[in-house]
Amino acid sequence: MNFSKSKELYNEGLVNLVGAVNSPVRAFASVGGNPLFIKKAKGSRITDVDGNEYLDLVVSYGPMIIGHRHKKVQKAVNKALKNGYSFGASTKNEIKLAKIVCDAFPGMDKVRFVNSGTEAVLSGIRLARAFTGKDKIIKFAGCYHGHQDSLLVAAGSGLATLSLPGSKGVPEGAVKNTLIATYNDLESVKSHFEKHDDIAGVIIEPIGGNMGVVVPQNNFLKELKAYLQSKGALLIADEVMTGFRSTFGGAQEVLGVEADITCLGKVIGGGFPVGAYGARNEIMENVAPLGGMYQAGTLSGNPIAMAGGISTLTELKRQNPYECFDRIGSEMETILKDKAEKYGVDIVVNRFGSMMNPFFTDKPVHNFDDAQTSDTNKFATFFWEMIKNGVFLPPSQFEAWFLNTAISEKDIKIFEKAVDASMKKVAEA
Numbered sequence: 001m002n003f004s005k006s007k008e009l010y011n012e013g014l015v016n017l018v019g020a021v022n023s024p025v026r027a028f029a030s031v032g033g034n035p036l037f038i039k040k041a042k043g044s045r046i047t048d049v050d051g052n053e054y055l056d057l058v059v060s061y062g063p064m065i066i067g068h069r070h071k072k073v074q075k076a077v078n079k080a081l082k083n084g085y086s087f088g089a090s091t092k093n094e095i096k097l098a099k100i101v102c103d104a105f106p107g108m109d110k111v112r113f114v115n116s117g118t119e120a121v122l123s124g125i126r127l128a129r130a131f132t133g134k135d136k137i138i139k140f141a142g143c144y145h146g147h148q149d150s151l152l153v154a155a156g157s158g159l160a161t162l163s164l165p166g167s168k169g170v171p172e173g174a175v176k177n178t179l180i181a182t183y184n185d186l187e188s189v190k191s192h193f194e195k196h197d198d199i200a201g202v203i204i205e206p207i208g209g210n211m212g213v214v215v216p217q218n219n220f221l222k223e224l225k226a227y228l229q230s231k232g233a234l235l236i237a238d239e240v241m242t243g244f245r246s247t248f249g250g251a252q253e254v255l256g257v258e259a260d261i262t263c264l265g266k267v268i269g270g271g272f273p274v275g276a277y278g279a280r281n282e283i284m285e286n287v288a289p290l291g292g293m294y295q296a297g298t299l300s301g302n303p304i305a306m307a308g309g310i311s312t313l314t315e316l317k318r319q320n321p322y323e324c325f326d327r328i329g330s331e332m333e334t335i336l337k338d339k340a341e342k343y344g345v346d347i348v349v350n351r352f353g354s355m356m357n358p359f360f361t362d363k364p365v366h367n368f369d370d371a372q373t374s375d376t377n378k379f380a381t382f383f384w385e386m387i388k389n390g391v392f393l394p395p396s397q398f399e400a401w402f403l404n405t406a407i408s409e410k411d412i413k414i415f416e417k418a419v420d421a422s423m424k425k426v427a428e429a
């Protein structure tokens with residue numbers, strides 16, 4: 001395979017872009033080599049600037065759930081463009097998308113649109129603090145909720161229950177109200193409530209997607225919600241990745257749990273920049289202009305992005321692909337396990353519907369520590385062999401793979417052939 005044009009663009013990009021990218025994961029640091037530059041995509045396929053075509057299992061880290069450049073989205077966005085791009089005033093499409101979103105989430109009477117998942121989560125956290133009058137927030141190690149200061153934290157050493165800054169430029173003061181718990185471990189949440197009486201809430205990815213896929217075990221979400229209710233604290237579901245992907249609504253619906261505040265992104269914009277947060281009226285009425293919690297945005301509810309979201313969710317609802325996602329996901333999971341066994345490679349595959357990934361470890365993966373037992377060198381070998389066999393994966397062991405409704409039986413055959421070659425390569429490495 002020829003990657004020469006990607007290499008040229010990478011070197012050119014290094015001049016004015018940090019690492020030649022606008023988001024770190026795209027730099028391929030975890031897998032080595034130069035990042036691919038993409039020219040175009042259609043349906044289940046993506047094509048790089050050298051003309052190499054791939055089955056796309058990144059799908060922009062979730063948004064392109066009905067495949068790239070769907071004709072109904074193209075038509076809706078082209079129509080919206082004819083009326084103008086942005087007005088700084090409200091439009092009908094915002095009301096339309098708000099109804100679709102609120103109808104899909106039982107716990108959501110009202111929603112506020114923003115421009116990214118990060119913005120949705122930082123607003124949701126602020127709202128939890130505004131509603132409860134308390135400052136502390138618990139998050140789970142390995143969950144990622146965007147790049148706001150207060151959630152870029154690293155676990156304190158030993159018994160330290162308070163967090164340390166997880167990034168340069170994050171002052172200690174920004175994380176002093178952030179506590180860290182262990183996913184699937186309710187006791188680790190309770191231990192914080194035993195020490196602190198000013199906890200506003202707990203934020204969680206209902207299905208972990210940023211450690212690789214980590215699935216809640218043994219009614220963890222249900223027990224967490226019940227416990228928080230008993231303590232007068234809020235459950236904040238970060239469904240930026242799972243919203244409308246786990247089902248037409250949220251993973252919380254599949255898991256039988258209703259969050260107090262829900263944060264959304266990715267799919268609800270269909271590839272255009274849309275984030276959102278929402279809750280029942282008594283909580284949302286704290287948001288300006290109704291209440292004292294301030295949040296604003298020049299391009300919030302942008303009419304072009306709204307058209308992208310409305311057409312994507314409308315087509316997604318029409319297709320109702322969730323059983324198909326489960327069937328295809330199960331088929332791909334079996335292929336991974338069979339080929340790993342064939343070549344004697346230790347893997348564990350975690351999957352929830354159309355989110356999945358293999359971990360190169362022989363241990364079950366139920367939290368971030370488990371995930372870190374994976375052999376990232378084996379993943380890197382696997383990644384590049386999959387590229388050479390026509391499958392584009394997220395370039396990190398700790399990212400979820402995403403299915404989309406354009407995946408065909410022919411794509412599954414490509415996937416099977418690529419996994420066979422890649423597992424063989426890992427075994428030989």
Ligand code: KE4
Pocket residue numbers: 023024025026061116117118119121144145146147205209210238239240241265266399
């Ligand atoms: P954005 O600000 O990237 O739209 O959303 C942040 C965010 C919030 N919550 C969850 C559960 C998320 O997964 C994300 C962003 N996900 C990453 C993938 N690990 C986006 C890809 C990237 O950072 O380039």
